[in-house]
Amino acid sequence: MNRKAAGRVASGHPWIFSSDVVDRGDATPGDAVRVVDQGGRLLGTAHYSSISLITLRMLSRRAQAVDNAFLLDRLQAAEDHRRLVVQGTGAYRVAFGEADQLPGLVVDRYGDCLVMQTLDQGMDRQSAAIVECLVEMFAPRLIVARNDVAVRSREGLPLETRVVYGQVPEDIRVMMNGLRLQVDLMGGQKTGIFLDQRENYLAAARWARGKALDCFTCTGGFALHMAAQCETVEAVDSSAAALQTARTNAEANGISNVHLLEANAFDLLAGHAAAGRRFQTIVLDPPAFAKSRSAVDGALRGYREINLRGLKLLEPGGILVTCSCSHHVAEAMLLEAVAQASLDANRTVRVLERRTQALDHPILLTVPETHYLKCLVLQVV
Ligand code: SAH
Numbered sequence: 001m002n003r004k005a006a007g008r009v010a011s012g013h014p015w016i017f018s019s020d021v022v023d024r025g026d027a028t029p030g031d032a033v034r035v036v037d038q039g040g041r042l043l044g045t046a047h048y049s050s051i052s053l054i055t056l057r058m059l060s061r062r063a064q065a066v067d068n069a070f071l072l073d074r075l076q077a078a079e080d081h082r083r084l085v086v087q088g089t090g091a092y093r094v095a096f097g098e099a100d101q102l103p104g105l106v107v108d109r110y111g112d113c114l115v116m117q118t119l120d121q122g123m124d125r126q127s128a129a130i131v132e133c134l135v136e137m138f139a140p141r142l143i144v145a146r147n148d149v150a151v152r153s154r155e156g157l158p159l160e161t162r163v164v165y166g167q168v169p170e171d172i173r174v175m176m177n178g179l180r181l182q183v184d185l186m187g188g189q190k191t192g193i194f195l196d197q198r199e200n201y202l203a204a205a206r207w208a209r210g211k212a213l214d215c216f217t218c219t220g221g222f223a224l225h226m227a228a229q230c231e232t233v234e235a236v237d238s239s240a241a242a243l244q245t246a247r248t249n250a251e252a253n254g255i256s257n258v259h260l261l262e263a264n265a266f267d268l269l270a271g272h273a274a275a276g277r278r279f280q281t282i283v284l285d286p287p288a289f290a291k292s293r294s295a296v297d298g299a300l301r302g303y304r305e306i307n308l309r310g311l312k313l314l315e316p317g318g319i320l321v322t323c324s325c326s327h328h329v330a331e332a333m334l335l336e337a338v339a340q341a342s343l344d345a346n347r348t349v350r351v352l353e354r355r356t357q358a359l360d361h362p363i364l365l366t367v368p369e370t371h372y373l374k375c376l377v378l379q380v381v
Helices: 003-010 068-085 121-125 127-138 150-155 195-207 221-229 240-252 265-274 293-312 331-344
Strands: 015-017 032-036 042-048 054-060 091-096 105-110 113-118 142-147 160-166 172-176 179-183 210-215 230-237 258-262 279-284 314-324 349-356 374-380
Touching: 003 015, 003 042, 032 054, 042 121, 068 091, 068 127, 091 172, 091 195, 105 127, 113 127, 121 127, 121 150, 127 142, 127 160, 179 221, 179 240, 195 221, 195 279, 195 314, 195 349, 195 374, 210 221, 210 265, 221 230, 221 240, 221 258, 221 279, 230 240, 230 265, 240 258, 265 293, 279 293, 293 314, 293 331, 314 331, 331 349, 331 374
Parallel strands: 113 142, 210 230, 210 279, 230 258, 279 314
Antiparallel strands: 015 054, 032 042, 042 054, 091 105, 105 113, 142 160, 172 179, 314 374, 349 374
16 A cells, blocks of 8 residues: 555554555455555555445554454453443443444444444454354343444445344343433334443433423433433434333333423424523434535534524523534534534523543544544533
């Protein structure tokens, strides 16, 4: 590969793009290959993708066999880190791709059930070995391959959800922060539980009070966590299926002050403003507005607009918990968009906390894509 790619590897980033690969040799799709620069110097070992724009994903800075022992070692290191950083739950991310030096592989644990995603040709070819490692490490009851994610089509891989080990139990429930939550491993959006928000749920619960509004509640993550501190929580989502799970979760935890509402959050916020409704706490956790770099400007307008609508509904002293899970939107950009919204709303806003994804979704300093979730806790002064 060329000098640009060599520089990229030296800067600590694992991706090498197709335009920087000079000679593919006789590599076949999904091979673990030796990577050398134009002078023939070894740069390490990578998984090769035959059609993706990301042709190589570095696995190691040495020449190494990528076999069961290699995968087990990396997975065990990832799990060891979780033993240090995960508390109060049986549901967490065991492996987070590039951030655990396992590019293309995501593994989530829900008690004795596991979900894996193989997102490039290399990891996909290793599926059977990965399953063996996971069985050895966790002796699980079930492993599901949730490979129904769009990025796989860029690798020429089929979109599918498959049981790869064990059998699907009737009902899967896990504890998180003292709540019993239902998990839909086969059908839920991202399994219905947002593991990356786990620590932010607790933060929101610490600040929440009075009448609360949780927009984009999905299966009720923020709403259920805040319920004990609040008079009432209105929890809104456009997905009836997600709200059904939220209802089951509320009942399972004896929570009766969360009111679930199927609606478009943008319209609902405008309607509440027109009706003069006010809240003490508002959570905004929309889906990623920017799925690509070219969508960033539009996304920032979206964040500004929704935060403006939220801020208008808050009473003085009110709390706004506002999130963005687009990695293309850096924290500074989100802060700027919300600052503009606060000016538009004629509100002075104080920053209480600047938060990110839970610690089981590690962030690598030299791989900016691993830092994707921003969660700001703000207060109207
Ligand atoms: N806060 C949730 C996760 C939100 S994911 C949690 O912590 O569990 C984003 C959610 O936004 C999805 O559930 C999706 O159904 C919902 N959604 C997308 N567009 C919407 C809209 N215009 N109005 C309301 N909900 C919407």
